[in-house]
Structures are given as structure tokens and as C-alpha cells.
Amino acid sequence: MAVSTCAKCAGHGFELALFTPIGESRKLTLVQCSQCGTPVGVVDPATGPQIEALTNQIAGIDQRLNRIAKALTE
């Protein structure tokens, strides 16, 4: 895999930093160069709980399918 390189200082180290966009109340997690602080990406913290909710829903569907399959074989 290629190594991520900062476009500004050519550094290879990156860190996560919390930042609040102007006019926003919720924080975003920013991926920034650990040497010069140039942002290279944003991690939206809202996607974590959304994925978790989907995982729970799928687990629920799976359980119901198992029950149906069990009822059909009995």
C-alpha cells in the first residue's frame, strides 16, 4: 500500500483532531498532518452510530429468519 504524504510538507505522520466548523455546533474529527496541521480528511462521527444501528437491525432480521427457518423444519 502507498504511504500517505502531506501535500504541503511531505510528512508521513497524521493525527486526529476535533474541530468545530464555523456556524456548526457539532464537532467533526479531522485527519491532519502531525507536522504542519494541514487537514487531509474528515471523519464524520455521525456515521459510527448509524452503522451501529444498521448492525443491530441486521442482527434482528437474522434472528427472525432463524426463527422462521426453525418453524419450517419442525
Ligand SMILES: [Zn+2]
Ligand atoms: Zn504537513
